[in-house]
Amino acid sequence: MDDRPIADRWQDIVQHVKEEYLSETQAYPWIVGFSGGKDSTVVAHAVFEALLSIPPSRRNRPVHIVSNDTMVESPLVMAHLDSVTTLIEGAVEGLGLPMTVARTKPDLDKTFWVLLIGKGYPSPNSQMRWCTDRLKIQPTSTYIKDNISAHGAAIVVLGVRRTESIRRMQTVNKYENLRGSNLNEHSSIAGAYIFRPILELSTDDVWELLGSFPAPWGGTHTKLFQLYRDAEGGECPVVLSKDEAPGCGTKNSRFGCWTCTVVEKDKSLQGFIDSGQHAYKPLVAFRDWLVDIRNDPARRSAIRRNGRLTFDLSGKHIPGPFTIQARREILERLLQVQSEFGGQLITDDEVNLIHKFWAMDLQQQEGLANV
């Protein structure tokens, strides 16, 4: 354990980031995974400070600050992410730093609503968690892979910490020192290397840092403190592979999607409601209803999307997707919740695609009925 004052340890972290940035053996672009949570904020902060300490003529490596929008992100978390990334963008421009601020999203035909309401996928649960890969892993991985195609490789800078969770620690230990450098090969993206500059910080260290040093892009980290206080705890970190995905949609990930039916109870929105933000009540009620109707046989089709009746090994019938009628009911309720809430919960493009999928499914059903 490092007992030195936090300011000294912070200096070491920034120096380490600076040396790594200037390293010529691994001169690939950096992609900083930025969820807006405490850990990735500290990492972005360190990268920012390191770049500021390097003369402009030597700032040759491009840095991307990349956040992902699942399109069902908790609205308060999204508002925070929007305001911080806008500040970062402004500071990057003003200071002439070689940084790009980017936002990734799932493909339109893979969003939570298009799959649930358009195709009738049953609300995700721990056995059938179809969402993490499509909403989180694929969008960020595509961004990384595009950079690997353009530059031969890419270095992903993550706010992973050894003490964060047992599962993450196992992942960290598994890939330690793979290349005899500060970098580790990514477990599933060829050409991606991981750099983890705050690996040894504890949660208390992270809060102490955020409380001690103002954000280098302007403003303070006060809103972040408030967000955590109201959400009562943990965060949904940047998820890049299935190895790390168990942290998503568990009781530890209170900053996940507001629609998350994998968790038993939504803790983050409930935390915001408990701290006086009553506008989120209809969202929590809607999410709870999605959990309740999941296994209602009247709302599920007997056959699966491939047109077949399916049974598991014990002979138990596995129901198919939500019926078109149930999907209509879900969309109607969602639009009602959206108007009560007064903020966008589903986009027009998603609604249009949902109608297209319904039309296709109805056509297919009519075709089957006429056989």
Ligand code: SF4
């Ligand atoms: S937070 Fe929940 S709904 Fe969102 S991707 Fe993770 S498991 Fe799926």
